[in-house]
Each structure stands twice: as structure tokens, then as C-alpha cells.
Amino acid sequence: ETRKRAIELRENLTSVLIRGGSFADIGIEPERANGVPITVLGANDELLAGPAVDASEVGRSTFVDTATQSPRRLHTAAGEGVAVPVLLRSGYIGCLVTFAPTTLDDEAARLLTIGAISISLVAVSERSVAEAELRTRGEFVNALLAPDADEASIRRRARSSGIDIDAVSLVVVLDPGSGDPRGAAQLAARLSGELRGWSADHADHVVVLAPGTSAVEFKERITRLSGGSLPCAVGIATCAGGSREVRLSHEVARQTATVLHALGRRGDCVEASELGVYRSLFSQAGRNEITSFIDLTIGPVLTHDVERQRDLARTLSVYLEQSQHHARTCSILHIHANTLYQRLRRATQLMGPRWKDPEHSLEVQLALRLHGLMQQLATTATRP
Known part of the structure; x- marks a missing residue:
């Protein structure tokens, strides 16, 4: 019976993987096999699927320096449970957690481990797709901002990259200056994700193209995402859409960020119009x-x-x-x-x-x- 449950779970998970299932789809299968709810947590203890759990009692802290996908027994206020880490070569990326009214047996823990392995496969696939998209969009943004960009070629590449350059309402430059560029890149990625925009490294800064977004809304969003402490100077320029306008707006946003650094205002986010007398430097x-x-x-x-x-x-x-x-x-x-x-x-x-x-x-x-x-x-x- 035990062997049969494991085989059925592997077959069901394989079917889900072939269909391109999500984390939630994967989590359902060991949940059915064990008969108890399964929670999927991400690398930073964010809830990806299943019922919410107290991340202070289970999550990343449970698997500090772990190198094996071995299950851990949990004894928390929520009851008895089991957690299994989801690991890639790069390290910990999440875990599967389950709690039950009674102590879960070793077989339940093994089934949960099978589910964790499938989650790893989904994560690898999604990461590969994301990296390919980033490369494609990064190459496109760099081509778009080149001074000798060919309009017809740019529009073809925009369509193939899923980018509507006519919808761009803001061009934003995140310039870390002499600081660590990773903070700017991570913040830009989160911004583009929330605003349904696009971001890419360009020269010595990061560019965000945001569709249908006002400067006021963008400032509110970046303040919330950064916790009020920006890792870079941020220049904002409004844009009427289209490749030529994007290039012009990018230049204004880049100059704005440069002026902020020169004024010792690294960590500020402003539009060019807010620079006062220094705005004259742009013409x-x-x-x-x-x-x-x-x-x-x-x-x-x-x-x-x-x-x-x-x-x-x-x-x-x-x-x-x-x-x-x-x-x-x-x-x-x-x-x-x-x-x-x-x-x-x-x-x-x-x-x-x-x-x-x-x-x-x-x-x-x-x-x-x-x-x-x-x-x-x-x-x-x-x-x-």
C-alpha cells in the first residue's frame, strides 16, 4: 500500500509537470495523498499556495545551512507537522509544510519530499524562462535606447518581446552611482512586475518602462517597495509613448538621476521638473x-x-x-x-x-x- 501511494503520487506529479502546472497544482497532489492540507512557502517565506502558516515558526529559519532535502519534524502552537525544504544548486528556495491533528508518519514525510522535488523542477523551469525573458527584454531595451535605433526593427522586436512601447507613460532611471547595483536591479524588477512594465540594465544604470502609470503613483509604489529607503538615485520622466519619446524621456530621467548624485541626494526619487534651477542644465x-x-x-x-x-x-x-x-x-x-x-x-x-x-x-x-x-x-x- 505504501509503495502504491508513492508510485501514484509520482505519476500524478509527472502529469502535472507535463501540463506545466503551477506551485499550487503541485501542492494539491501530496495533499491528496496524505489527506492533510499542504502549504508552499517561497524563499522569503512568502505564501505561494495552500493555507497560511506562521512563518516565524516554520520557513527559511527552519532550514538554515541545510544541504539535503530531508524532512523536519515540527512542534509548534499549530500542532504537529512536517516541513521539507525545496533546494536548487543555488540553495534554499522554499519549503512544503503540513500540519495534522495527529503525528504524521514517516510515509507522509516521504510523500511530502516527493512533492518538494517536483516543486524544485517547476522552479528550475520557471527560472530558466524568466532568465530567457530578461535577456530578451534587456537586449530589446538596449536596442531601443541606442541613438541609431531602426524604428521598424524596434517595433518588430517589441512585439516579439511582448512590449507595447506606445503604452509607456513613464521612463525611470535607477542609478546606484558608486554603490552596489544589485539593490537597484532588484527594486526595478519588483517595480516592473507590479506595474506590468519592463526593466533592464543599460550602461551604468537600470531602466524601467512603465505603462499607464502616473509619476505620483510610481512614487507611492517605489516608496512602499523600498520601505522608504532607496538604494539609488531615481529620475522620473513622463513619456507620450513610442520609441522616439522613450529615448527622449530616458535622457531626461538619466540626467535627473545624475544631478541627484551631484547634489548629494542619492536615495531621492524626483521628476526633472522638481529640480528647480538645475533643470536648466538639460537644455x-x-x-x-x-x-x-x-x-x-x-x-x-x-x-x-x-x-x-x-x-x-x-x-x-x-x-x-x-x-x-x-x-x-x-x-x-x-x-x-x-x-x-x-x-x-x-x-x-x-x-x-x-x-x-x-x-x-x-x-x-x-x-x-x-x-x-x-x-x-x-x-x-x-x-x-
Whole structure:
């Protein structure tokens, strides 16, 4: 009888796998064989199928450092139970759990193990499909954002990838800067999943194309998913749909994220329109006006740095950011006080004695910041 139940379960599970069954479909078979409800938990104890269980009593913590698919006996407030881990070569990805009014015998545990093996096969299949889709969509997004993209080819690839580029209402750039890119990639994947959009790595950042979503809705969603702590700078640009508009919106979103990094606002999520005066950096006319302001205000300092291979502009920027506090400036720059005094005297020779006055020092500080932003934007614009 025991052998017969195991054979029948394997046959039923094989049939489910051939039909492309889900985790829930797999869970039903050992449930029928054992006559007790089966719960399927994911890698992070999320409920995939079956009745809810207390993840604090069973789940990932039960199988810390486990390397075998051996069942574990459970003694919890919910009663006596058995849990079997679902393992891949990469490690733990979930478990099957069951509770019963009476103690489950070893045969019930073996049947549960058979179900766990089938869950592993489903997970491998789904992961392979997901990885293939990510590669395909990633290649498409990179082709879409290329400056020499062919419109007809892009639309053919969009259809084959299941992407409706005419429905894109937001283009979002998640830029980790010098931080760990994995957090940005994981967040982008979750966002695209919830918004029914698409995401892909592109150059040094991650791009999300979101259909039918407003900027307000997107901000609410990303705040909830990140727990209010973003692992990257996030630039948002609205989009009217279509490949050309997506490329234009991507450039705006990318520049927005770059400006956030330059302003020391890594971890913020904003639209370009929220950048105030810094929005002028995105247009040629605005850049021309800003360049004139920079030249008029700190031009002699920049010329001095280029001709003498110095970094007086950096010294002045730190000095003004520290409210002209000498000791803090020396500490940040790792220089002696006499060196700072020499540099400040040089700045006075180049810009005149009024540069430290409250009104004029604000203009100098703004000019230094705008100069740094323009350099960063120019650098990112040359990246592939």
C-alpha cells in the first residue's frame, strides 16, 4: 500500500509537470495523498499556495545551512507537522509544510519530499524562462535606447518581446552611482512586475518602462517597495509613448538621476521638473546661460586650475559648504591651515576681495556647484 501511494503520487506529479502546472497544482497532489492540507512557502517565506502558516515558526529559519532535502519534524502552537525544504544548486528556495491533528508518519514525510522535488523542477523551469525573458527584454531595451535605433526593427522586436512601447507613460532611471547595483536591479524588477512594465540594465544604470502609470503613483509604489529607503538615485520622466519619446524621456530621467548624485541626494526619487534651477542644465539654451554665469563668477579660478593643474575650485567649494569654517575645511581636505590660507589668498587675487561677502559668496557657491554638475552631465553623456 505504501509503495502504491508513492508510485501514484509520482505519476500524478509527472502529469502535472507535463501540463506545466503551477506551485499550487503541485501542492494539491501530496495533499491528496496524505489527506492533510499542504502549504508552499517561497524563499522569503512568502505564501505561494495552500493555507497560511506562521512563518516565524516554520520557513527559511527552519532550514538554515541545510544541504539535503530531508524532512523536519515540527512542534509548534499549530500542532504537529512536517516541513521539507525545496533546494536548487543555488540553495534554499522554499519549503512544503503540513500540519495534522495527529503525528504524521514517516510515509507522509516521504510523500511530502516527493512533492518538494517536483516543486524544485517547476522552479528550475520557471527560472530558466524568466532568465530567457530578461535577456530578451534587456537586449530589446538596449536596442531601443541606442541613438541609431531602426524604428521598424524596434517595433518588430517589441512585439516579439511582448512590449507595447506606445503604452509607456513613464521612463525611470535607477542609478546606484558608486554603490552596489544589485539593490537597484532588484527594486526595478519588483517595480516592473507590479506595474506590468519592463526593466533592464543599460550602461551604468537600470531602466524601467512603465505603462499607464502616473509619476505620483510610481512614487507611492517605489516608496512602499523600498520601505522608504532607496538604494539609488531615481529620475522620473513622463513619456507620450513610442520609441522616439522613450529615448527622449530616458535622457531626461538619466540626467535627473545624475544631478541627484551631484547634489548629494542619492536615495531621492524626483521628476526633472522638481529640480528647480538645475533643470536648466538639460537644455542647450539653459546650459549656455549657466556657462556665462559660471565664467563671470569663477572663470579666473577655473582658468587657474587648468593652467597650473591645481584644484582651487574644490577647495573653495568645501570652504563655502562648511560656512567658511577653517578647521572643518582643513579636516575634510586633509591639508594644513597654512595651505588653506595660501589658497584663499590666491582666490582673493583672482576674484577680488568681495568674494567672501555673504551675497557674493552665495553666487560663488552656486557657480561652483553648477560647474560640477555640468562636468558630471558631460561625463555621463559620453558613456555608451
